[in-house]
Amino acid sequence: MRLNHPIALAALMSLAALPLVAQEPDWASARQETLAHLQTMIRMNTVNPPGNELQVARFLDSTFRAAGIETHLFEPTPGRGALVARIKGNGSKQPVLIMGHMDVVGVERAHWSADPFAAEVKDGYLYGRGAIDDKGMLAANLETMLLLKRNVIDKGGTLSRDVIFVANSDEEQSGEWGMGWLIANHPELIRAEIALNEGGRTRIVGGKRLYVAVQNTEKVPHTVTVTAHGPGGHASIPLAGNAILRLGRALAKISDYREPVQVNATTREFFARLGAVWPNREERFAMADVASSDSRRVQRGARTLARTPVFDAVLRNGISATIIQGGIRGNVIPTEATATLNIRTLPDQSIDGVVARLKRVVNDSLVEFHITVRGTDAPASDFHSPMFAAIRESAQALDPTLTTVPYLSTGATDSARLRAWGMQAFGLLPFPMNQDDEDRMHGNDERIPLTSLEFGTKMIYGAIVRVAR
Ligand SMILES: [Zn+2]
Numbered sequence: 001m002r003l004n005h006p007i008a009l010a011a012l013m014s015l016a017a018l019p020l021v022a023q024e025p026d027w028a029s030a031r032q033e034t035l036a037h038l039q040t041m042i043r044m045n046t047v048n049p050p051g052n053e054l055q056v057a058r059f060l061d062s063t064f065r066a067a068g069i070e071t072h073l074f075e076p077t078p079g080r081g082a083l084v085a086r087i088k089g090n091g092s093k094q095p096v097l098i099m100g101h102m103d104v105v106g107v108e109r110a111h112w113s114a115d116p117f118a119a120e121v122k123d124g125y126l127y128g129r130g131a132i133d134d135k136g137m138l139a140a141n142l143e144t145m146l147l148l149k150r151n152v153i154d155k156g157g158t159l160s161r162d163v164i165f166v167a168n169s170d171e172e173q174s175g176e177w178g179m180g181w182l183i184a185n186h187p188e189l190i191r192a193e194i195a196l197n198e199g200g201r202t203r204i205v206g207g208k209r210l211y212v213a214v215q216n217t218e219k220v221p222h223t224v225t226v227t228a229h230g231p232g233g234h235a236s237i238p239l240a241g242n243a244i245l246r247l248g249r250a251l252a253k254i255s256d257y258r259e260p261v262q263v264n265a266t267t268r269e270f271f272a273r274l275g276a277v278w279p280n281r282e283e284r285f286a287m288a289d290v291a292s293s294d295s296r297r298v299q300r301g302a303r304t305l306a307r308t309p310v311f312d313a314v315l316r317n318g319i320s321a322t323i324i325q326g327g328i329r330g331n332v333i334p335t336e337a338t339a340t341l342n343i344r345t346l347p348d349q350s351i352d353g354v355v356a357r358l359k360r361v362v363n364d365s366l367v368e369f370h371i372t373v374r375g376t377d378a379p380a381s382d383f384h385s386p387m388f389a390a391i392r393e394s395a396q397a398l399d400p401t402l403t404t405v406p407y408l409s410t411g412a413t414d415s416a417r418l419r420a421w422g423m424q425a426f427g428l429l430p431f432p433m434n435q436d437d438e439d440r441m442h443g444n445d446e447r448i449p450l451t452s453l454e455f456g457t458k459m460i461y462g463a464i465v466r467v468a469r
Pocket of ligand 1: 133171
């Protein structure tokens with residue numbers, strides 16, 4: 001490492017204060033090793049379904065065992081895998097868990113400029129399905145474990161807590177063979193005080209690393225069906241009560257309706273901190289408004305921020321129509337028609353309350369609402385906790401201009417299960433990315449900037465070293 005580099009020197013000095021660290025890792029070789037591990041995992045096709053994550057679990061198992069790290073390898077059902085590895089601490093604090101999922105979503109091969117499973121490096125990027133979701137995290141977590149073993153344990157140092165590594169299956173589908181299976185079958189192996197999972201963001205805005213969003217809570221997904229009833233008959237005689245048209249009227253009312261703005265502790269802190277550094281002046285004022293305790297300012301700020309769909313989505317319960325069904329023949333008036341709504345409630349909000357409001361808005365006794373899937377709410381993790389502080393310190397040691405904010409994600413993650421189970425779970429995506437690169441998650445030409453892979457690995461290693469000192 002170059003000691004004359006101010007950031008590297010600052011990172012070294014802050015780590016040198018920790019008794020457990022013998023020396024700063026050799027990042028030049030760690031960078032190569034992390035890239036090679038990530039390429040190996042991308043080349044293993046784990047598109048779920050079917051998943052076939054066992055191959056990745058076996059690779060992780062052999063890599064850990066070669067480094068002298070304790071592992072537990074499971075095959076929850078044929079072809080699926082779960083891998084738990086552990087580095088023991090002195091037990092003065094409860095364990096910390098770092099986790100990632102081995103499965104990936106499918107690809108539209110024709111829209112990729114690179115083979116999604118070749119793990120090709122082009123122009124400073126590594127291309128491949130899973131590069132940012134979530135094999136990049138797995139590679140960074142793996143490297144963190146290897147560096148802890150080599151730089152702390154093998155050098156005679158100690159950790160204040162066990163560090164547990166989990167790689168699970170089936171995150172992109174039900175989770176039945178993933179975290180849900182591990183919690184049900186091997187809770188003793190993964191029980192920890194704190195978990196670091198996917199689910200956050202490290203965002204480059206205007207070419208500059210701006211903020212690290214650490215997910216500490218998430219919206220809760222529910223499925224609600226809306227069914228309109230009406231008289232059936234021959235299409236040659238139009239009927240006023242036509243179920244499809246009735247459903248159309250109901251959906252038009254739902255489309256005009258918006259749930260009220262709700263600011264909670266996480267979103268208030270998120271907008272207050274982000275507002276201090278946000279480049280756009282109008283949005284900067286709007287963020288300060290939303291973070292204020294004046295309800296008129298909150299409404300005004302929310303109106304401006306609503307132009308950005310994701311900001312709007314974190315400020316209210318969200319209603320998206322996703323499926324529409326009705327009719328059997330082109331000349332038959334059906335007796336019913338159904339739309340499916342995906343509703344995401346903010347934490348502590350009741351889906352029954354949302355549905356009651358929708359019924360009032362639609363105001364039609366021949367339109368029925370049914371909650372067919374209820375999500376599970378979980379308490380938010382504490383953004384004043386040592387883990388949150390460790391992430392912030394680690395990020396700042398790498399780039400003092402980075403702001404760290406707590407973040408309510410609109411998407412659901414395995415962290416909800418862990419929070420409901422009593423753990424403090426935080427979501428990261430430690431790889432700095434601009435919007436374009438981030439949008440490739442689950443999309444075409446998914447890729448990770450090589451410099452971001454290194455940055456993210458350092459951020460996780462630095463955070464774990466700090467929380468386990
Ligand atoms: Zn993921």
